[in-house]
Amino acid sequence: NAGVTQTPKFQVLKTGQSMTLQCAQDMNHNSMYWYRQDPGMGLRLIYYSASEGTTDKGEVPNGYNVSRLNKREFSLRLESAAPSQTSVYFCASRRTPNTGELFFGEGSRLTVL
């Protein structure tokens, strides 16, 4: 039972470089989310996809783009990384957009130098 799988788990970038964080879920969930976690600030929503074919901005979308590739996969792209994007990123999914438990991946730790 893989659940929610994120890759890579660790990444170091230089300022200005680009990268994509991948997320896949095998629970046939409709909704998927990207959060970032910073000390003392909890988790903040970057983008979400309520269902396949839709994406919406969350609380902190600037500097990020997302793609809902299919029902299973939801990627997060940093086009030009900045030190302020150093964080731990979590992908999550749930069966429906507005009820039920969020299932989280194990996180991707990104450092931007």
Added chain:
Amino acid sequence: AQSVTQPDIHITVSEGASLELRCNYSYGATPYLFWYVQSPGQGLQLLLKYFSGDTLVQGIKGFEAEFKRSQSSFNLRKPSVHWSDAAEYFCAVQANAGNMLTFGGGTRLMVKP
């Protein structure tokens, strides 16, 4: 917009002692409320949730939480803490017709032997 406050950043309790973690929310109506736990290096796991009905909800690992509308609170409790409960705990709120969970800043629990 909804918001969540967890007033205690760190809490230390002795093993076997009781525990209460505080959570206050700001939202115009009765929201959906959640408590998640995060072990080091892991994603978040749902402990319990409140949607409606009985204001005292039971969760996994012996945790419970009580919704108090008059105080806009959803405090997490456990009668006897075990060393394995050491983790970070997050309270979250969602508008009952919305798609987005808003998380508090977290409370890190340490357990003394």
